[in-house]
Amino acid sequence: MSVRTVLLLLALVILGSVAGCGLFTVYETEQALVMQYGNPKRVVKEPGLHWKIPFLQQVTYFDARILNLDVPAQEVIASDQKRLEVDAFARYRIIDPLRVYQTVRNENGASNRLATLLVSNMRQVLAATDFQTIVSGDRERLMRQIRDLVNREAEGLGIEVVDVRLRRVDLPIANSKAIFERMRTEREREAAEARAEGQEQAQRIRAQAERERTVLLAEAERDAQRIRGEGDAQAVRIFAEAFSKDPAFFEFMRTLEAYRKTFADGQTTVVLSPESEFLKLMGAGARDAERGARR
Amino acid sequence: MPWQSSGGGWGGRQNPWGGGRPPSSGGGAGPDLEESLRRLQAGIRRLVPGGGRAGLALVGIVFLVLWAATGIYQVRPNEQGVVLRFGKWVYTTGPGLHWHLPWPIETALTPAVTDVNRIDVGFTDQGDRRNRSARQVEEGLMLTGDENIVDVAFTVFWQIKDAGQFLFNIEPPQELTVKGVAESVMREIIGKTPIEVALTEGRGNIQTEARQKIQQVLDDYGAGILVTEVKLEKVDPPAEVIDAFRDVQAAEADRERFRNEAERYANQIIPAARGQANQMIQEAEAYREQVIAHAEGEVARFLAVLEQYRLAPDITKKRMYLETMEEILKGVNKVIVDPKAGGPGVIPYMALPEASKGAAGGRSRGTGGGQ
Numbered sequence: 083m084s085v086r087t088v089l090l091l092l093a094l095v096i097l098g099s100v101a102g103c104g105l106f107t108v109y110e111t112e113q114a115l116v117m118q119y120g121n122p123k124r125v126v127k128e129p130g131l132h133w134k135i136p137f138l139q140q141v142t143y144f145d146a147r148i149l150n151l152d153v154p155a156q157e158v159i160a161s162d163q164k165r166l167e168v169d170a171f172a173r174y175r176i177i178d179p180l181r182v183y184q185t186v187r188n189e190n191g192a193s194n195r196l197a198t199l200l201v202s203n204m205r206q207v208l209a210a211t212d213f214q215t216i217v218s219g220d221r222e223r224l225m226r227q228i229r230d231l232v233n234r235e236a237e238g239l240g241i242e243v244v245d246v247r248l249r250r251v252d253l254p255i256a257n258s259k260a261i262f263e264r265m266r267t268e269r270e271r272e273a274a275e276a277r278a279e280g281q282e283q284a285q286r287i288r289a290q291a292e293r294e295r296t297v298l299l300a301e302a303e304r305d306a307q308r309i310r311g312e313g314d315a316q317a318v319r320i321f322a323e324a325f326s327k328d329p330a331f332f333e334f335m336r337t338l339e340a341y342r343k344t345f346a347d348g349q350t351t352v353v354l355s356p357e358s359e360f361l362k363l364m365g366a367g368a369r370d371a372e373r374g375a376r377r
Numbered sequence: 378m379p380w381q382s383s384g385g386g387w388g389g390r391q392n393p394w395g396g397g398r399p400p401s402s403g404g405g406a407g408p409d410l411e412e413s414l415r416r417l418q419a420g421i422r423r424l425v426p427g428g429g430r431a432g433l434a435l436v437g438i439v440f441l442v443l444w445a446a447t448g449i450y451q452v453r454p455n456e457q458g459v460v461l462r463f464g465k466w467v468y469t470t471g472p473g474l475h476w477h478l479p480w481p482i483e484t485a486l487t488p489a490v491t492d493v494n495r496i497d498v499g500f501t502d503q504g505d506r507r508n509r510s511a512r513q514v515e516e517g518l519m520l521t522g523d524e525n526i527v528d529v530a531f532t533v534f535w536q537i538k539d540a541g542q543f544l545f546n547i548e549p550p551q552e553l554t555v556k557g558v559a560e561s562v563m564r565e566i567i568g569k570t571p572i573e574v575a576l577t578e579g580r581g582n583i584q585t586e587a588r589q590k591i592q593q594v595l596d597d598y599g600a601g602i603l604v605t606e607v608k609l610e611k612v613d614p615p616a617e618v619i620d621a622f623r624d625v626q627a628a629e630a631d632r633e634r635f636r637n638e639a640e641r642y643a644n645q646i647i648p649a650a651r652g653q654a655n656q657m658i659q660e661a662e663a664y665r666e667q668v669i670a671h672a673e674g675e676v677a678r679f680l681a682v683l684e685q686y687r688l689a690p691d692i693t694k695k696r697m698y699l700e701t702m703e704e705i706l707k708g709v710n711k712v713i714v715d716p717k718a719g720g721p722g723v724i725p726y727m728a729l730p731e732a733s734k735g736a737a738g739g740r741s742r743g744t745g746g747g748q
Contacts, residue, residue: 313665
């Protein structure tokens with residue numbers, strides 16, 4: 083190896099390294115700010131291989147992705163004086179690294195500043211809204227409102243808030259306890275109502291059944307009496323019709339029948355006179371009897 | 378292996394560049410590269426003792442080949458290869474073995490695009506669901522539209538829709554974004570739903586709406602994420618009041634039970650009453666038939682007798698009288714008093730108790746003239 087070759091190689095190496103110092107890459111996920119002795123020169127947003135003046139310029143990188151910003155849960159007072167625990171987060175993007183560098187230096191500063199803005203604007207928007215709307219209303223609209231307010235103030239920072247979302251909107255512990263209590267009492271009321279309703283219906287059903295039973299039996303009784311009466315009437319009619327053909331004979335015959343039945347028990351003592359129809363033969367002779375028979 | 382995947386970390390355990398600068402050695406091949414270089418040097422010393430140009434050239438070629446070999450990478454069936462040239466995304470490859478220009482020119486990332494990932498909110502899949510941490514319980518408690526609180530646990534299933542967007546648009550860990558959005562969307566939806574609906578028939582709608590909304594927000598972010606499913610694991614009343622809710626159901630069952638018991642009672646007594654009524658009617662009808670038949674019988678007998686009597690009234694009458702007297706006087710005590718025969722000595726007085734034979738222990742008064 084001659085000296086020339088060595089020199090050439092050396093030169094090549096030096097050149098290469100100098101050139102290497104002038105090259106820098108920008109990743110898909112980042113953007114770069116090229117600075118000259120602390121003065122920002124230009125912004126590089128295009129990913130890939132880029133060129134800067136070696137040693138004279140330095141590169142500062144910023145994230146180009148959508149970044150998370152979580153703020154701790156805040157206690158907020160709604161317009162109707164109800165307290166709420168609100169936990170929100172934002173998604174933001176650095177759109178102007180130059181501005182960021184000039185105002186808040188770096189991403190850390192940006193997120194701190196943004197957190198402050200987010201909390202204050204969130205309080206402001208929610209304080210003007212009543213509890214019911216915050217919980218059940220159009221949260222989308224509230225979130226957009228907060229986002230736009232934050233964006234208006236963050237414009238000068240080179241940051242754009244893509245989205246503000248309310249993650250949790252809860253009641254403070256004490257209020258939750260009150261709600262649980264109310265839920266419990268509501269359910270207890272419902273349960274008692276259901277049972278009472280059941281009792282009421284049962285009673286109604288029973289009473290109705292008993293009424294029906296009473297009515298059924300009474301009507302049956304009525305009809306039974308009517309039917310018996312019909313029978314009796316019919317019998318009377320039949321008797322009357324027949325006996326009126328010869329009332330005298332009926333009386334005679336029925337009387338005999340009655341005698342027979344009433345004296346049948348053998349408990350009777352009969353005092354007879356020999357004069358009676360039955361005994362008249364005892365006293366008189368057969369002639370008398372004949373006479374009597376002829377009469 | 379020199380081509381270990383540098384694009385791991387979709388489980389949140391690591392991430393390509395942690396939000397800062399990419400590592401200086403492309404694709405994590407650094408240690409391997411240095412190792413091979415050291416081995417290379419040792420090999421060269423053995424191979425080319427004299428050195429010289431040929432040796433140098435050989436060293437150069439071997440070095441080049443080895444360097445080129447670091448550009449070989451494998452894309453597994455569930456992955457996509459994303460190739461960056463000087464940090465710029467240039468193309469995407471499918472599964473298989475590929476080669477990219479070696480570091481520092483190109484690097485490759487291999488995100489798992491077909492894997493379905495899950496995020497649990499309000500509980501964890503691992504471990505016992507009943508022993509949830511306080512944080513998870515808190516995560517699950519949500520206000521409903523009618524100012525009640527429900528305990529919700531749900532799972533979001535998602536996969537990478539667009540590898541480039543997924544890798545380059547949102548800050549890792551990406552599931553943090555999915556979880557935050559999912560939580561906020563779910564709470565928003567529950568916050569509009571009355572508790573009764575959320576606990577019962579509303580679940581299907583809540584799932585669908587949540588999936589659509591989460592997807593929409595993620596698309597707004599350009600997150601490159603596809604939400605395949607949102608599954609409500611449970612929607613319950615909070616533990617503090619669950620007994621009261623269960624009691625409501627028990628009470629509703631009781632209500633039915635009371636009714637059924639009453640119905641049973643009614644179904645017992647009414648047919649019984651019907652039967653009783655029917656029996657009464659039947660008895661009455663039987664009576665009617667009976668008395669009519671009886672009358673008809675008597676009348677028939679009377680008419681038959683009457684007919685015969687009319688043929689010989691006197692004699693029949695006499696006969697009937699006598700027969701009757703005979704019959705009745707047979708069975709009775711008879712006392713015959715002849716006023717003429719007795720003269721004035723007999724007083725028409727009858728000691729009634731004495732007169733009856735059956736009178737037990739009669740107080741004897743007057744003459745025992747009976748027998």
